[in-house]
Amino acid sequence: KISDKFVDKFLLVYPELAESIEVQFDWVSLTFPDLTSKQVIDDVLRLQENLFLERPTSQNFYTREMAFAGEKNIYIQDFAPVKNPETQAIEQKFGTTLYLTGKGTRLFEKALLEQSMNWRNFFEKARQYRGHLTRLDIAINDKWGLLDMNELVKAVQEKRFWSKSKSYAVHGNVDDGWTVDFGKSPFVIRAYDKHKEQANKGYDTDVKTRVELELHQDKAEYVLDEWLNHDKKLVDITFDILYTYLWFTNEPIDAQKLKSDKVREVIEQTVEPMPAWSLLTALGNRMKFVRQPKKQSVERIEKWVLQSVV
Known part of the structure; x- marks a missing residue:
């Protein structure tokens, strides 16, 4: 030795x-059982919502995807709001997964720098929102x-x-x-x-x-x-x-x-x-x-x- x-x-x-x-870090994905994608963007990532492109998806049982700059580097998948046929009310199912790919982690590190945060701060905050790691590279x-x-x-x-x-x-x-x-x-x-x-x-x-x-x-x-x-x-x-x-x-x-x-x-x-x-x-x-x-x-x-x- x-x-x-x-x-x-x-x-x-x-x-x-x-x-x-x-x-x-080269890949981070977190699941939030109590949040929607817009809440993850606003409260966890603290990025501008208008920087994300909204589009339908069928991946991982989700129905909606919010992609930063339209690319699959920083993206969040959740359930799109749907109209209840009986009450006509708009309802949304909670539960979402955040994905930061290899390039996504580098882009998000720029956001962390601007927010005077580091990865440790981010993960501590994610846990406050009951965030659970599904993958870490x-x-x-x-x-x-x-x-x-x-x-x-x-x-x-x-x-x-x-x-x-x-x-x-x-x-x-x-x-x-x-x-x-x-x-x-x-x-x-x-x-x-x-x-x-x-x-x-x-x-x-x-x-x-x-x-x-x-x-x-x-x-x-x-x-x-x-x-x-x-x-x-x-x-x-x-x-x-x-x-x-x-x-x-x-x-x-x-x-x-x-x-x-x-x-x-x-x-x-x-x-x-x-x-x-x-x-x-x-x-x-x-x-x-x-x-x-x-x-x-x-x-x-x-x-x-x-x-x-x-």
Whole structure:
């Protein structure tokens, strides 16, 4: 195991490394059982209602969708008001879900900045309105190039890894970029070539590789509880989960060892770890949680129309 003393020395020599690996939210969805979409916009998001385009939907049993700037980045789904045929009164069923996609979280961070709020303030407010997390994605961005996706895929193919989940899948190729998934909903760890993924969409990014924790329902709420109620750092929680659920090695792991009751301890004591993965998890608590607020850009929408629609 890499010691704190070694990490201190390492960061003394490579101080920029601490700035090159960062943690951020990449997807947030919350369900509010007692609110309508307009209440979520006014009271929870505190955004201008006229910035949302209202349209019908049939997704997730809802009938109405309110989309910020008409795009599926920040959007809320609920039940459209209907006329009661007997009383002729307009009635609306309560219950709504807010979705902030990867790009949506960046756009919303701009709104949080303008409201002098941070994510913690937002989640505390959401809980006051009985908001329940249905999905939370936490991204670890590797801008240094510490992780090599070709090496991770090779390790998976050669069975040089241990995972708490028996389920895993490899997608993609060398040219377009690899993606490796470990586990299934409600909890998935995903590693992929972020730079190639964005290049394929016509965008540029300084992130080389991304490791993502995709948490649903109780798993997402667990992270929020640890953060809000037990005053743990979000970065520490993230890397504790990563360390506990996934490990890569430099040599294949014997099948008998994988059946051991204390498989993780056995592997750590007897099988040489993959240096890059060990260093990533050891550096964990030195990383920063970052916000990257972005404005909605007309130029970006125009570029999307020209590339993807025309």
